[in-house]
Amino acid sequence: RMKLIIDVDTGVDDAEAIMMAVTHPDVEVLAITCVSGNTNVDQAMMNTYRVLSMCNATQVPMFRGSQFSLTGGGHDAAYFHGTDGMGDAPDAGPEPLTLPSPPTEHAASAIVRLVNKFPGEVVLVALAPLTNIALALHLDQGLGSKLQRCVVMGGTLDAIGNTPQYPCAEFNFSCDPEAAALVLDKMKCMIQLATWKTCSECCIDWDVVDNLMAIDTYRGRFHSAFMKQPIAKKRGRYSHFHSCDPCAMMTAIQPSSVLHSMEKYVTVELHGKHTRGQTIIDWRDNSGKTPNVQILTGLDSAQLLNLLTAMVS
Numbered sequence: 001r002m003k004l005i006i007d008v009d010t011g012v013d014d015a016e017a018i019m020m021a022v023t024h025p026d027v028e029v030l031a032i033t034c035v036s037g038n039t040n041v042d043q044a045m046m047n048t049y050r051v052l053s054m055c056n057a058t059q060v061p062m063f064r065g066s067q068f069s070l071t072g073g074g075h076d077a078a079y080f081h082g083t084d085g086m087g088d089a090p091d092a093g094p095e096p097l098t099l100p101s102p103p104t105e106h107a108a109s110a111i112v113r114l115v116n117k118f119p120g121e122v123v124l125v126a127l128a129p130l131t132n133i134a135l136a137l138h139l140d141q142g143l144g145s146k147l148q149r150c151v152v153m154g155g156t157l158d159a160i161g162n163t164p165q166y167p168c169a170e171f172n173f174s175c176d177p178e179a180a181a182l183v184l185d186k187m188k189c190m191i192q193l194a195t196w197k198t199c200s201e202c203c204i205d206w207d208v209v210d211n212l213m214a215i216d217t218y219r220g221r222f223h224s225a226f227m228k229q230p231i232a233k234k235r236g237r238y239s240h241f242h243s244c245d246p247c248a249m250m251t252a253i254q255p256s257s258v259l260h261s262m263e264k265y266v267t268v269e270l271h272g273k274h275t276r277g278q279t280i281i282d283w284r285d286n287s288g289k290t291p292n293v294q295i296l297t298g299l300d301s302a303q304l305l306n307l308l309t310a311m312v313s
C-alpha cells in the first residue's frame, strides 16, 4: 500500500481529501500533520479528528504543527470554510468529540522521523500553508531526496489569486510565502504542484454534484452537511463545482489522473507590495535554472468524481 503523510489545515476541502485517503484501500496514512491556515491549528486538529472519527480511522496518528507562519503571522479563511473551518455544520456528527491529547512531538519532527523510517517510500501530500514542511526541511535538509514523491496544493498559473489579502496569490502560498519559497528551493526533488487554477479547472457539473451530495450513507450525509455552506457559496460564483485539496490527493493516489504537466523553475514573490505570495514561473526557461516543479496543468475530472463517490459509498 502507498504510504502517505498528509499535511492539512482542515478546512472543508482538506476534510474531503482526508476522507479520500483514509477510505482508499490502496493507501496507508502514516500520519496527518496539522498547521494553521483555513483555521487555527487547534481547530484544524479538532476538524481532522472529527473526519477520522466519521471514517473509523482514529488510529491514524495526528501531530500538531505550527500555529504561526515563519514570520509570525496568523491566518483564517472563515469567509469560505466557516467559523469552525468545517462549514458550520456541528450537528453533522459524530457525537460531541473530545480530542485525545495529541502526541507532544511537533508535526515537523514527526514528518522527518517517518520519512527516515521509510526512506524512498513516503508520498508527502501538502494541502496547507507550507510552514510545517519548511520546518521539517530545516530539521533535515535531505528530506526531499528520501521521499517517493511530494505533491503540493498551492500556487497558481497566473496572477489571479483566490485570497482577499493578496490579490495575486493563491491562499496556501499567501499564508506563508517564505515557507513556500523555502520548500520550492530546498526540497531538491521534483515537486508536483496542483495549482489553484489547475484544480479549479478540474470541475464537475452542478447536477452531478447534487447526486453526489444525495448519497445517503453515514459518510455521505456527513460530507454533504459540511459541504452545504461552501457549495452554496460556490454555486453563486462558478459555473461548475471544484475542490482543490481532493485534486492534489487524487494526484498522489492515482498518478494516471495527471493528463498534462510541464517541468519549470518556480519560486514565490516575497517582497512585492501588491504581489507578495504570487507564484513566479520561469515559463520560457530564461533563468537557466533547473526545473524544480512539475506543474500539473490538466487533471482528470472523471477520476475525481469516482474518488469522491467511492469515499462516501
Ligand code: BDR
Pocket (backbone or CB within 6 Å): 011, 012, 013, 014, 038, 077, 127, 128, 153, 162, 170, 171, 172, 196, 244, 245
Ligand atoms: C487552498 O487554500 C485552502 O483554503 C484550501 O484548503 C486549499 O488547500 C486553495 O487555495
Ligand code: CA
Pocket (backbone or CB within 6 Å): 008, 009, 010, 011, 013, 014, 037, 038, 127, 128, 245
Ligand atoms: Ca487546505
